[in-house]
Amino acid sequence: MVPVSYYVVLSAILFGLGVVAFVFKRNIITIFMAIELMLNAVNLAFVAFSRMLGQLDGQVFVLFVIVVAAAEAAVGLAIVIQIVRNRQTLNVERVDLLKF
Amino acid sequence: MSVELILFFVFAAIAVAGALLLIILREPIHSALALILVMISLATLYLLLGAEFIAAIQVIVYAGAIMVLFVFVIMLLNAGEEERTNLSRLARYVGLPLGILLTLQLAYWIGQSLAGHAAAPLAGTTRGLATMLLRGYVLPFELTSILILIAILGAMVLAKKEF
Numbered sequence: 001m002v003p004v005s006y007y008v009v010l011s012a013i014l015f016g017l018g019v020v021a022f023v024f025k026r027n028i029i030t031i032f033m034a035i036e037l038m039l040n041a042v043n044l045a046f047v048a049f050s051r052m053l054g055q056l057d058g059q060v061f062v063l064f065v066i067v068v069a070a071a072e073a074a075v076g077l078a079i080v081i082q083i084v085r086n087r088q089t090l091n092v093e094r095v096d097l098l099k100f
Numbered sequence: 101m102s103v104e105l106i107l108f109f110v111f112a113a114i115a116v117a118g119a120l121l122l123i124i125l126r127e128p129i130h131s132a133l134a135l136i137l138v139m140i141s142l143a144t145l146y147l148l149l150g151a152e153f154i155a156a157i158q159v160i161v162y163a164g165a166i167m168v169l170f171v172f173v174i175m176l177l178n179a180g181e182e183e184r185t186n187l188s189r190l191a192r193y194v195g196l197p198l199g200i201l202l203t204l205q206l207a208y209w210i211g212q213s214l215a216g217h218a219a220a221p222l223a224g225t226t227r228g229l230a231t232m233l234l235r236g237y238v239l240p241f242e243l244t245s246i247l248i249l250i251a252i253l254g255a256m257v258l259a260k261k262e263f
Contacts, residue, residue: 002105005210010145016207024196051151056229063154064244
């Protein structure tokens with residue numbers, strides 16, 4: 001039997017790596033992938049807590065998180081396509097119209 | 101060590117390695133494949149946790165649908181190797197230590213506060229999940245369909261040629 005804390009620690013590590021990827025990647029698509037990684041880490045914590053408490057509410061939340069992630073990916077990638085069409089670049093440093 | 105513990109460590113190592121590869125590799129398509137690796141290994145961890153339905157959804161929706169969308173867009177935009185630009189000094193000297201610090205702190209304190217909690221047995225999770233989804237959570241469940249519809253419309257409007 002694996003202790004629940006192991007799963008949650010793994011989830012924390014994956015979330016941290018997602019944050020690092022979000023900060024350090026320059027490609028806008030890869031930054032989206034970092035967000036997906038963080039959502040996955042949160043899902044793992046939800047399922048682990050659901051197992052720890054013996055209740056299924058956490059797994060229901062995971063389903064909703066997956067639905068929201070799918071919607072976010074569809075809209076986000078459409079925005080990415082529009083950015084590339086207007087600016088011909090995937091580098092977030094070149095998309096700086098609102099940057100001070 | 102039990103078989104379960106060995107399986108956990110193997111797939112946890114694969115997941116962390118995939119996340120590191122996502123950061124290290126410079127081609128977006130390689131990063132996408134690394135992320136798929138993370139998602140598949142998380143699906144096996146869900147199986148170990150007794151969440152069979154979530155594991156199936158993870159493979160079908162996440163690794164299947166969402167990542168195919170990502171790969172499709174990468175191919176469509178012909179995204180090549182990431183440009184090697186000078187990171188801003190703020191990101192390099194403040195962001196990296198803070199990111200590592202956040203990871204270690206989260207892992208340490210969560211591990212400390214949860215040590216000793218045993219897992220409660222779960223039986224027949226798929227049946228229970230369906231019951232909960234269609235009884236207690238039926239309103240949010242129906243609202244997600246509206247959310248998906250709006251997302252489809254939004255994506256179509258945004259990706260239109262003359263915007």
